[in-house]
Amino acid sequence: MSKSISIFDTTLRDGTQGEGISLSADDKLKIAKKLDDLGVHYIEGGIPGSNNKDIEFFKRVKDLHLNAKITAFGSTRRKNSLAEQDDNLKRMIDAGVPAVTLVGKSWDFHVHTALQTTLEENLAMIGDSISYLKRNGLEVIFDAEHFFDGYKHNPEYAAAVLAKAREAGADWLTMCDTNGGTLPQEVHDIISTVSLQLSGAQLGIHTHNDCELAVANTLSAISAGVRQVQGTINGYGERCGNANLCSILPTLQLKMGLQCIPEEALSQLTNTARYISEVANVNMPVNQPYVGAAAFAHKGGIHVSAILRDSRTYEHIAPEKVGNKQRVLVSELAGQSNVLSKAQDIGLTLDPSSEQARKVIDKIKDLEHQGYQFEGADASLELLLREATGEVNELFAFESFKMLVEKTAGRPVISEAFVKIKVGGESLYTAAEGNGPVNALDNALRKALLAYFPQLKEMHLSDYKVRVLDEKDQTAAKVRVLIESKNFADTWSTVGVSGNVIEASWEALVDSMRYALLGQISQGNDANTEREPRGLVNH
Template identity: 60%
Template sequence: MEKVLIYDTTLRDGTQGEGISLSVEDKLKIALRLDQFGVHYIEGGWPGSNPKDMEFFQKAKELPLTTSKITAFGSTRRHGVTADQDENLQRLLESGVSTVTIFGKTWDFQVTHALNTTLEENLDMIFESVQFLKSHGLEVIFDAEHFFDGYKANPAYALKTLRKAEEGGADWIVLCDTNGGTLPHEIETIVVAVKQTLTTPIGVHCHNDSECAVANTLAAVRAGARQVQGTMNGYGERCGNANLVSVIPNLQVKLGYTCVKKEQLGSLTSLSRYIHEIANVVPPNNQPFVGMSAFAHKGGMHVSAVLKSPETYEHLAPERVGNTRRVLVSELSGQSNLLYKAQELNIDLDKSNPACKRIIQNIKEMEHEGYQYEGAEASFELLLREGLGEVIEAFTIEFFNILVEKTANWQIKTMAVVKVRVFDEVVLEAAEGNGPVNAFDNALRKALESFYPEIKHMHLSDYKVRVLDGGGATAAKVKVLIESSNGKDKWSTVGVSTNIIEASWQALSDSFRYFLLKQKGNMVECVKAEVK
């Protein structure tokens, strides 16, 4: 299979995206993971633009890389300055890398209006800059900035700029859709024309302003490009860069090119989520290939078909990119959804069991009230086990009271009082907190820990409130989602009410119930918390 080299610019072009900021340590961690994944080039930054990027290049020398080449980015020499006197080019040499990427103008409009120089001088800038870097023994990648716009406006001049880079000794010439406005059929036609003109290998660098960056990249490869530039998760300026998370499996699985090893492709989902986490970005559920919803099935007919033959509603096996199949349970569910989820949870349930229909009907009624179990699978498992009679009471909340007080010096204090029955014993506890949910959590813990000391190992890790009926104003029904963790696993629970405190204790109680269920294994004894 023919090879396509992957050039990752997450650490440079990706950080130009709104809300994306990476420290030097962040960039080093990501670079190491990209190398483990099998990326061929990692663009670390622009050493001539800021001290942070230069620090990265110095520290990157210590990384135990086995596959990737760290690449420094810069531009052609400035107008009126010789290459050997240009500070930007000198910083590239000082970065200590063996591969550099420089961009140059290829659109005549950009030359005259942005650089404010002549077309001939721009050609000299390209040739002399590439030649200077090559004379220092570097691999040089020339990024032909605005090439596709330039070619459409003045193809003769745009091709001249590429030939100048080739004459200077460039190892790669990368065609850039810098404004992201070119369409796939145009990309393919233009790349074919360039291939007939040059002998130097061609790459492509696409932006996503027309939602075509991935499609444009694939079109360029089909036309002869053998290096693709992009970012993980599509980070980048404006609408982002070509998303390598989508480009790589499309090239390798769908088009038959070799980008990374098979086992490396299987780590794509974990890589994508790792970079989202480092960048402090919430992963989009609907992100192709790697998103939580990428292989999620909700409609009953779909699930029935997928259980028989996954390819009926999946374009590839999720395991190939390190993802997993998920079946959702909702008001659209049928028996197939329920049976699949039961099997997934190691619950013995047969479709002939009359409990199936009762549970499905109960789910639909609950969702009509505003409950949603797609993002609260711990609450769903409790609902399913209760429907099968597997859950008995291990504690009952008989009473709770939450007090919020504003003191004379404008401080807000919150206290919760909880009365809990654990089998034949009644416990009354009070606790303060930094809010009503935290106070209730603290009081409930105090009441239960003497009976269930394992509760000490769990904690609330996320709390979200969504208004379900905006027209109800302050009387609107709300949905509360709580995420809890024991330091290793995470689980989510849901509560719904017109009273935010009630919705919160529903979700919080479910969290305790689920945790104790897992601690007890398959034993019947777990928790059912209800206010009597």
């Protein structure tokens, strides 16, 4: 790889402007450490002095001794003032970081409307601010806000903004598609022209995803000569988000032959994306390219048959390169090859001509007919396959549960669960309250198991879905419950089906914990009793 690209991550600043994302100082420090492990070159920490969380972050991040450069964000000095007297610029200097990101207007419409000043004064604001920061020994990344809209409206002025920033000593000139409305060909053409005018300047790109083009525009900018990419993990950001580094990094590195991060670090991309999703408490789309749970998932029997011969038939890269894995989805549409591939993937050997294989395939089809859906519940499927091949000896056995749901006038609903299970021959009876019956069951079951299996503290339920299967039966209809569970390393889904939503939830809940303990279950711990086959359990 002959050319290298500088990666500028703004998850902690621009990413937190996305709806539903709020990070504490501790959260930001955890994410910064994960980004540094990934090998990004710049980590934009926030706006110094804007809030207590960012103040604390900039104080504490120094103790992490990261390799990446921590940058502080701010805007140019106020109009008709002096840079030396601008509190915003002073706070950027006082943050004690080696680099800063300074944003300035490059669209004449914004200069007149938002700043309400002259074009000449805006240029002075940019020049004075950069010069002041440079005199204080800082590396300056200049973000030309609304650059592409500005260039299309007044190319001479937009180019003059970049020229002024360069003259004042800016180390990077970043062109921003702030409204996210520019097309890839426009990005390429504009940057190609600008790079000729600013020969030798270090150019950067910052795009937003309002037209679903942030990644495409970033790649177009790279092909036109840009050498710094600004973006966020999982595409977090205001409105429709920022350019998604989880798509950009592997595309640049694996398909365009450009060095971005250490090759060995690329295999941590999926783990990084999911970790940050967990800390931010935002569910990742399953179909997110490269790092999504479905990015390398196969369902159609013809597809599965082909990938068993050679995965290149239906995969554009080996998923392991980005730390993901191939998944074969099993459903009523799947053939024998899907089941055999899934068994192989988890280390089980099933002879396709054996009675054992025939029985497990028939069982899966029968359960699908009853309403189970294993394509969205890989963990339940794995448990089923391990049961069928004698790989699972249970660590705990269900005996009974009871629910109390009480509602009195003027008071909130109270849900309480009573659970009786057996662990290692000992019967345990616990009770717990919760925010609804499923949460109460979860709390009661954990209460019983944590003394034996403390690793369950690391997992939690992240999603809960209920689907009515027989609408014609109205309130007596069967329901299917899908539960997604997470820890910092993995995500898994389980399924339960019943005419009673509590029983279906219980089945999915128990499987989620059984899967979390799978390493111990497969070892055949003595503290176990065998559970009845799935779908036949009398809960």
